[in-house]
Amino acid sequence: GQQVMQIPQYQHVQEGEDFTTYCNSSTTLSNIQWYKQRPGGHPVFLIQLVKSGEVKKQKRLTFQFGEAKKNSSLHITATQTTDVGTYFCAGKLSFGAGTTVTVRA
Amino acid sequence: DGGITQSPKYLFRKEGQNVTLSCEQNLNHDAMYWYRQDPGQGLRLIYYSQIVNDFQKGDIAEGYSVSREKKESFPLTVTSAQKNPTAFYLCASSLGGSSYNEQFFGPGTRLTVL
Numbered sequence: 734g735q736q737v738m739q740i741p742q743y744q745h746v747q748e749g750e751d752f753t754t755y756c757n758s759s760t761t762l763s764n765i766q767w768y769k770q771r772p773g774g775h776p777v778f779l780i781q782l783v784k785s786g787e788v789k790k791q792k793r794l795t796f797q798f799g800e801a802k803k804n805s806s807l808h809i810t811a812t813q814t815t816d817v818g819t820y821f822c823a824g825k826l827s828f829g830a831g832t833t834v835t836v837r838a
Numbered sequence: 839d840g841g842i843t844q845s846p847k848y849l850f851r852k853e854g855q856n857v858t859l860s861c862e863q864n865l866n867h868d869a870m871y872w873y874r875q876d877p878g879q880g881l882r883l884i885y886y887s888q889i890v891n892d893f894q895k896g897d898i899a900e901g902y903s904v905s906r907e908k909k910e911s912f913p914l915t916v917t918s919a920q921k922n923p924t925a926f927y928l929c930a931s932s933l934g935g936s937s938y939n940e941q942f943f944g945p946g947t948r949l950t951v952l
Contacts, residue, residue, distance in 0.1 A: 766937075775945055776881070783938070823881075828881040828882075830878060
């Protein structure tokens with residue numbers, strides 16, 4: 734079946750620094766979604782990308798969908814303590830393992 | 839106040855017993871889902887239902903059963919056949935069954951088998 738892989742599994746970031754998490758699918762996706770799960774919480778929808786090469790921004794978060802629609806990335810600039818949590822990508826009901834982000838103040 | 843609820847929040851059961859996890863939504867969503875979350879493995883799909891009285895197996899359906907008799911309810915039974923049932927179980931719903939629809943998650947049930 735379809736596999737969605739995510740790297741890195743863990744990201745330890747100094748407050749104020751940037752980082753990127755990557756998502757790769759074994760098959761072409763019609764769309765990709767990103768979710769965020771805070772510690773002790775449940776996943777919450779962040780955004781959906783549909784078009785090849787699409788780029789969307791939400792304040793300090795930039796989401797990109799690859800030209801071949803098989804990969805996606807989430808880039809966070811000037812990381813804050815509120816960014817702590819696990820970020821998941823999802824395609825066709827298949828979720829990646831997530832990138833768990835911790836922030837050093 | 840619309841949303842999706844799961845109960846109980848924590849559940850303990852003895853090995854060999856079946857247990858049913860509740861999931862209710864008042865969002866008028868057609869589709870509902872059950873996921874299992876283990877550390878480092880993300881969310882794995884157990885079962886999903888796109889419409890009342892119909893459901894499909896996900897990637898890890900063995901040892902689980904579901905029913906969808908009402909639009910707002912999608913209970914999950916963890917049977918004694920499930921070899922490693924201790925996990926965090928998340929229920930979700932969406933407007934339709936398409937992958938284009940945003941999923942809304944409940945708060946989850948943490949099941950521990952003693």
